[in-house]
Amino acid sequence: MYKILEKEVLGDINKLMVIEAPEIARKAQPGQFIILRIDEYGERIPLTIADFDREAGTITIMFQEVGKTTMQLGTLEPGGELATFAGPLGHPTEIEDYGTVVCVGGGTSIAIIYPIARALKQAGNTVISIIGARNKDLLFWEDRMRAVSDELIVCTDDGSHGRKALVTEPLKELLEQRAIDRVWAIGPAIMMKFCAATTEPFGVPTIVSLNTIMIDGTGMCGGCRVQLTEGAKFVCADGPEFDAHKVDWDLLLARQRFYLDEEKQAIEHWEHECKLEAMT
Amino acid sequence: MTELTNRERMKIPRQEMPTQDPGVRRTNYDEVALGFTPELAQQEANRCIQCKKPKCVEGCPVGVPIPEFIKALREGDIEGSIRTMKEKNNLPAICGRVCPQETQCEAMCVLGKKGKPVAIGRLERYIGDYELTHRTCPLERPESTGKHVAVVGTGPAGLTCAVDLGRQGHEVVMFESLHSPGGVLVYGIPEFRLPKSVVHAEIDYAAECLGIRVHTDAVIGRLYTIDELLNEEGFDAVFLGTGAGLPSFLRIPGINYNGVLSANEFLTRVNLMKGYRFPEYDTPVKVGKKVAVIGAGNVAMDAARCSLRLQALQEMEGAAVHIVYRRSPAEVPARVEEFHHAEEEGVIFDFLTNPVEIYGDENKVVSGMRCIRTELGEPDDSGRRRPIPIEGSEFDMDVDMVIMALGTSPNPIVFIDAGGLERSRWGTIVANEETGQTTKARVWAGGDVVTGAATVISAMGAGKRAAADIDRYLEGESSPW
Numbered sequence: 064m065y066k067i068l069e070k071e072v073l074g075d076i077n078k079l080m081v082i083e084a085p086e087i088a089r090k091a092q093p094g095q096f097i098i099l100r101i102d103e104y105g106e107r108i109p110l111t112i113a114d115f116d117r118e119a120g121t122i123t124i125m126f127q128e129v130g131k132t133t134m135q136l137g138t139l140e141p142g143g144e145l146a147t148f149a150g151p152l153g154h155p156t157e158i159e160d161y162g163t164v165v166c167v168g169g170g171t172s173i174a175i176i177y178p179i180a181r182a183l184k185q186a187g188n189t190v191i192s193i194i195g196a197r198n199k200d201l202l203f204w205e206d207r208m209r210a211v212s213d214e215l216i217v218c219t220d221d222g223s224h225g226r227k228a229l230v231t232e233p234l235k236e237l238l239e240q241r242a243i244d245r246v247w248a249i250g251p252a253i254m255m256k257f258c259a260a261t262t263e264p265f266g267v268p269t270i271v272s273l274n275t276i277m278i279d280g281t282g283m284c285g286g287c288r289v290q291l292t293e294g295a296k297f298v299c300a301d302g303p304e305f306d307a308h309k310v311d312w313d314l315l316l317a318r319q320r321f322y323l324d325e326e327k328q329a330i331e332h333w334e335h336e337c338k339l340e341a342m343t
Numbered sequence: 344m345t346e347l348t349n350r351e352r353m354k355i356p357r358q359e360m361p362t363q364d365p366g367v368r369r370t371n372y373d374e375v376a377l378g379f380t381p382e383l384a385q386q387e388a389n390r391c392i393q394c395k396k397p398k399c400v401e402g403c404p405v406g407v408p409i410p411e412f413i414k415a416l417r418e419g420d421i422e423g424s425i426r427t428m429k430e431k432n433n434l435p436a437i438c439g440r441v442c443p444q445e446t447q448c449e450a451m452c453v454l455g456k457k458g459k460p461v462a463i464g465r466l467e468r469y470i471g472d473y474e475l476t477h478r479t480c481p482l483e484r485p486e487s488t489g490k491h492v493a494v495v496g497t498g499p500a501g502l503t504c505a506v507d508l509g510r511q512g513h514e515v516v517m518f519e520s521l522h523s524p525g526g527v528l529v530y531g532i533p534e535f536r537l538p539k540s541v542v543h544a545e546i547d548y549a550a551e552c553l554g555i556r557v558h559t560d561a562v563i564g565r566l567y568t569i570d571e572l573l574n575e576e577g578f579d580a581v582f583l584g585t586g587a588g589l590p591s592f593l594r595i596p597g598i599n600y601n602g603v604l605s606a607n608e609f610l611t612r613v614n615l616m617k618g619y620r621f622p623e624y625d626t627p628v629k630v631g632k633k634v635a636v637i638g639a640g641n642v643a644m645d646a647a648r649c650s651l652r653l654q655a656l657q658e659m660e661g662a663a664v665h666i667v668y669r670r671s672p673a674e675v676p677a678r679v680e681e682f683h684h685a686e687e688e689g690v691i692f693d694f695l696t697n698p699v700e701i702y703g704d705e706n707k708v709v710s711g712m713r714c715i716r717t718e719l720g721e722p723d724d725s726g727r728r729r730p731i732p733i734e735g736s737e738f739d740m741d742v743d744m745v746i747m748a749l750g751t752s753p754n755p756i757v758f759i760d761a762g763g764l765e766r767s768r769w770g771t772i773v774a775n776e777e778t779g780q781t782t783k784a785r786v787w788a789g790g791d792v793v794t795g796a797a798t799v800i801s802a803m804g805a806g807k808r809a810a811a812d813i814d815r816y817l818e819g820e821s822s823p824w
Contacts, residue, residue, distance in 0.1 A: 077375045084569075086561075088564065100522060102623050104625055106616065106625035106626040107626075132625060133624060146522065147560055148560060150562070151565055152565060178570055253455070259349055278612065278626070279521060279530075281520050281562055281756055282588070282754050282756060283588040283590070283611070284590070284605060284607050285590045285592065285604070285605040285607065286605075286608045289598055289599075294594075295592065300754075312597060313707075316598075317706055317708075318599075320706070321601040321708070325627035326620065328622055328627075329625055329627070332623075
């Protein structure tokens with residue numbers, strides 16, 4: 064069992080948890096992910112590592128309550144335990160001194176771009192970061208991102224904080240104005256698709272971190288496969304980071320929707336159980 | 344009771360094991376074969392003529408003293424029977440269920456020359472189940488040797504190796520990447536063929552008796568590399584029994600559409616994650632109304648039979664499950680019993696047929712499959728006749744789910760930073776067949792990770808041979824590197 068040490072609610076729907084996992088913390092690197100399972104009845108879900116502390120022996124995860132598992136996870140409190148917490152999985156981000164890089168983080172994924180931006184900065188890059196969300200309440204870690212970036216651009220879809228824009232707008236301007244050596248874009252698949260389309264005409268290498276359906280996270284099930292121009296790859300074992308310009312985004316988006324009906328059913332079942340429990 | 348003569352013994356018919364009716368069992372996940380009653384076991388045990396030079400033992404990859412355990416059983420000494428079994432096989436309740444006895448011990452039984460062989464597997468299962476309930480002769484843990492062994496993978500090879508090393512007094516830690524030990528016994532083989540309660544009971548029993556620690560959620564290669572286990576974590580030896588877990592997909596158009604999945608994914612959802620009990624369990628599993636399983640090995644049979652059960656649970660009307668195989672019935676690689684059970688339960692077999700394209704609808708969900716007929720040519724490297732496509736014979740199959748059961752290869756994650764560990768071009772570890780020694784010092788390997796996908800019992804045999812060699816090494820009797 065893996066103990067929940069801290070919990071923080073960031074804005075409306077983002078929740079952060081610090082998990083006691085000293086073995087994983089020894090080895091975790093930016094860009095890698097873990098698989099968790101709440102209890103005996105739980106499903107296995109992948110979450111990218113938001114932060115790690117080798118000395119404290121902890122892994123930080125960030126999640127948005129979108130499905131049954133994340134909703135249930137959100138009800139747990141410090142002192143609670145997770146049945147499964149396996150990692151670090153996947154390849155770490157390839158950190159080098161590329162020159163000038165742009166790190167784009169959308170919504171909950173701001174937590175994932177943060178350790179990557181930090182490592183890129185430490186490696187000597189000039190780091191320009193763009194973070195965005197639908198509105199002010201969904202933004203977080205602006206200060207942390209600022210601390211590891213040479214420049215930080217903040218945007219919201221509704222203009223309630225920072226610039227009123229989608230992240231692709233400042234990204235395009237940067238590409239037009241400056242020599243950018245590499246871009247990381249991490250967020251919802253649709254955001255990553257449009258970031259890829261934005262950088263492609265400029266020929267700037269662009270890396271995305273894909274979050275697909277997976278079970279084991281070690282290459283065993285193949286449920287996470289993604290179609291690249293050169294053939295299919297497994298997100299868990301070959302990724303999770305890929306060249307954004309090679310990804311078949313429409314197939315990826317379609318594969319993410321395959322279990323939508325079951326996800327709804329799982330939420331209904333869980334809410335029903337919660338009501339029954341409240342009555343007793 | 345007077346002793347029976349051999350003539351009398353040979354007149355007793357082979358006892359059939361009660362099974363669930365095919366029409367009923369295809370609608371549930373309960374075990375198909377129900378096991379012998381004490382009376383049936385006694386009757387079957389009476390059939391053994393106690394050959395002086397028993398051929399059956401030669402057919403067993405781990406050399407179980409078969410006539411001896413059967414003799415003890417029929418003389419009413421079930422504890423003695425179990426003790427005899429455990430000299431060579433620590434996991435009889437599992438082996439009795441999943442070994443291909445018809446090609447091993449029972450194939451060699453002299454009774455099989457004129458009639459039917461002794462049902463050795465069923466008797467093995469009978470005493471194995473008895474022991475799990477009664478625990479008459481727990482494995483004894485000798486004084487610790489102070490030597491530490493890491494066993495990576497908790498499937499048949501790793502389990503067998505770990506238990507044998509534990510019986511020699513070595514300190515054993517088993518590392519498992521998933522949340523539950525058992526490997527393919529848990530994620531792959533379905534409940535109706537091998538109940539998970541049996542696997543867990545067998546593992547828990549052995550681990551408790553011998554003080555073996557099971558470290559789940561440990562992905563070796565990522566959490567610890569092999570070198571870290573050897574050089575930093577204090578292990579004197581490492582055994583790799585990580586199996587062949589990487590699924591293969593056909594290289595045809597449409598292979599990544601929704602509804603095309605590996606048998607590994609499908610079976611893991613059903614078995615390990617208990618998807619058939621969704622939404623009580625969180626992991627969903629979809630089943631098509633017209634399912635095509637590609638391949639005809641044991642895994643294909645398992646996937647097909649799980650599909651039938653899911654269709655029945657969802658009360659689908661007009662549902663069907665096909666097995667699509669590019670060779671003929673004579674080449675089917677599955678255990679005879681599994682092939683037979685699948686046929687009985689209503690799986691439709693399309694032999695001499697090979698998929699060439701999968702069609703998808705506007706949501707990129709499978710909407711059909713184009714196939715081509717094949718004929719058999721000369722034998723290929725595997726010794727089986729090569730399927731040759733018949734030009735112009737293409738046709739469309741109406742399917743909405745395609746499950747790939749084409750075999751698996753070793754998962755490469757475990758090899759991260761494992762310098763000096765030589766592998767073949769198929770990704771399997773190069774290891775000595777007799778000892779399990781690899782090209783890397785203090786590292787042994789056995790099971791599917793060495794041979795490619797094979798059987799449970801052959802992996803157990805490899806785990807056993809490696810354990811013996813590791814023990815010799817730890818006792819200072821041999822040092823191959």
